[in-house]
Amino acid sequence: MNNNGISKSEGPQQPQTQPKQPDQPQQPNEDQNDMSKQAVLNQIKNLGETNVPASEQSNIHCLPIIGQIEGHQQLPPKNKTTKYEHLIPQIVAVEQNPKIEGLLLILNTVGGDVEAGLAISEMIASLSKPTVSIVLGGGHSIGIPIAVSTDYSYIAETATMTVHPVRLTGLVIGAPQTFEYIDKMQERVVSFVTQHSNISKEKLEELMFSKGNLTRDIGSNVVGPDAVSYGMINEVGGIGKGMMKLNQLIEQNRPEGQQQEQVIQ
Amino acid sequence: MILYTVMPDQAVLAEDDEIEEHAKKQRYIDMNGRWVLVETISEDKCKMVRLISSDPQDYLDTRLQPGNIITMKPQI
Numbered sequence: 475m476n477n478n479g480i481s482k483s484e485g486p487q488q489p490q491t492q493p494k495q496p497d498q499p500q501q502p503n504e505d506q507n508d509m510s511k512q513a514v515l516n517q518i519k520n521l522g523e524t525n526v527p528a529s530e531q532s533n534i535h536c537l538p539i540i541g542q543i544e545g546h547q548q549l550p551p552k553n554k555t556t557k558y559e560h561l562i563p564q565i566v567a568v569e570q571n572p573k574i575e576g577l578l579l580i581l582n583t584v585g586g587d588v589e590a591g592l593a594i595s596e597m598i599a600s601l602s603k604p605t606v607s608i609v610l611g612g613g614h615s616i617g618i619p620i621a622v623s624t625d626y627s628y629i630a631e632t633a634t635m636t637v638h639p640v641r642l643t644g645l646v647i648g649a650p651q652t653f654e655y656i657d658k659m660q661e662r663v664v665s666f667v668t669q670h671s672n673i674s675k676e677k678l679e680e681l682m683f684s685k686g687n688l689t690r691d692i693g694s695n696v697v698g699p700d701a702v703s704y705g706m707i708n709e710v711g712g713i714g715k716g717m718m719k720l721n722q723l724i725e726q727n728r729p730e731g732q733q734q735e736q737v738i739q
Numbered sequence: 740m741i742l743y744t745v746m747p748d749q750a751v752l753a754e755d756d757e758i759e760e761h762a763k764k765q766r767y768i769d770m771n772g773r774w775v776l777v778e779t780i781s782e783d784k785c786k787m788v789r790l791i792s793s794d795p796q797d798y799l800d801t802r803l804q805p806g807n808i809i810t811m812k813p814q815i
Contacts (some may be wrong), residue, residue, distance in 0.1 A: 535793040542751060547740045550754045551762030560774065564793040577793075585744030614745040636745045659741055 533575045534720060535568050537561060539583050543616055545590025556583065558590040565597045575727070576720045579607035579624055585615025588640065588659055592616070592666060595623040599670060604723035608716045609633045609698075609707065619663055621707065622671040626719050628711040629698045635706065637681040638693025672705030770809075773797055783811050 539561075541554030549555055568574050579598065585591070598605055598620070605624035613621045613629070614636040621627050621635070629635070640660040646652055664682075668675045681704070687694040701707040709715065742751060764779045765788060773792050777785035787807045790797060797803055 532794055532796045534795070536795045537793055542744065542746070545740065549751060550759070551765075552753070552755050552758045553751060560791050568793060584746050586742065588741040588743045591743065612745075616743040638745070640741060640743050656741075659743075663743065 531573050533573060533724075534578055534717070535564070535574050535576075536578045536580060537564060539579060539581045539594075539617070539620060541583060541586075543583060543586030543591045543594070543620075545587030545593075547587070555586070558587075558593065561594055562597060565594075565601065568603065569601055574603065575724045576603055577601060577605045577624075578716060578720055579605065579620070581607060581609045581613040581617050581621055582611040583613060583617040583620070585617055585636075588616055588663065590616075591620060592662060595619040595666060595670075598623040604720060604727050606716050606720040606723070608712060609635065609701075610712070612636070616663070618706070619666045619670070622667055625723060626709075627671070627707045628709050628716050628719075629701050629707040630712055631698045631710055633698050635696045635701055636688070636693060637678065637696060638688065638691065639682055667706070671707070674705075677704055678706075767791070770803070773803060775803065777809070780808070785809050785811055 539556045541556060542549055544553075544555040544557045565577075568577050577598070605626075607621050607624040607627045609617070609621050609627070609629040610633055611630070612634050614634070615638065618635055618637065621629075640656055640663065660682075664675060664678055667673065667678055681694040681696065683692055684694050685692055696704065696706065698707075698710050702710050742748065744751060761778075765776055766779075767774050767776050768785075769775075773790060775787055775791070776789035778788050780786050785808070787803070787805050787809065789805060790803050792798070792803075801807075
């Protein structure tokens with residue numbers, strides 16, 4: 475599964491009439507260029523496949539997290555989902571590809587599966603490369619641990635994060651153990667968020683169980699600047715600030731020798 | 740499965756037959772190492788719906804843009 479296109483030039487999917495290797499430098503000759511363009515066009519027509527574009531791979535990769543976070547169970551198709559099985563290999567590829575130096579996370583999620591959300595958060599938190607997250611629109615429920623899992627987090631001025639208790643769906647056995655089970659699930663979320671951000675456990679639980687903020691429900695809706703003042707998110711900002719921070723972290727992450735090597739190249 | 744979401748369960752888990760039919764035609768395929776969600780429009784033609792990639796450059800590639808029609812041909 476090479477969905478990041480790391481080993482692009484291999485595999486049985488490659489067309490047999492290949493005009494040139496994708497990793498070879500572009501020929502300056504215009505005729506040749508024209509010919510290869512034509513060949514690419516033919517390939518589109520014939521095979522529905524083309525060579526990987528010659529454009530350079532970006533050193534920053536981006537994971538958009540939108541809609542529901544889908545884990546163990548496939549949600550009905552009308553939900554827009556971010557799938558666990560799509561994200562995890564991408565995170566692995568980001569970690570192992572030496573050309574990728576940083577990861578940008580863009581969140582606009584309504585929450586989703588607790589286990590999948592926590593798994594993604596743990597994967598991002600354990601990445602050795604610099605990571606920055608930006609919450610746009612919303613980073614609700616299980617989106618909160620994902621947003622705080624990065625090295626540095628941003629939230630748009632108008633974005634919100636809804637903090638509320640974990641509830642159990644489906645068939646529930648009315649026994650004290652059920653309550654304890656949910657409580658444990660919630661504890662996992664709370665401890666992850668407090669470990670990876672500056673918010674205290676007391677404050678987070680206060681927000682989680684406060685009354686009167688959400689109509690007929692407990693919890694709070696935390697707007698951008700408030701999330702920063704509670705310590706949940708590092709700073710209010712968008713893509714510009716996020717990229718600047720990520721590039722700065724990448725520079726810091728680079729060992730001295732490698733920095734020079736880059737200059738020489 | 741424990742859902743931790745602001746959406747009501749009924750909204751998340753509700754099935755919609757019309758959309759279901761639509762979704763049946765969709766599948767993920769590997770295109771040059773990128774995952775693409777395509778919708779089958781005829782025997783050998785697919786329309787691109789969604790690109791799954793973490794490389795931001797891929798989203799600038801016109802061949803990978805949603806709405807593109809691709810012709811599938813079996814390869815030997």
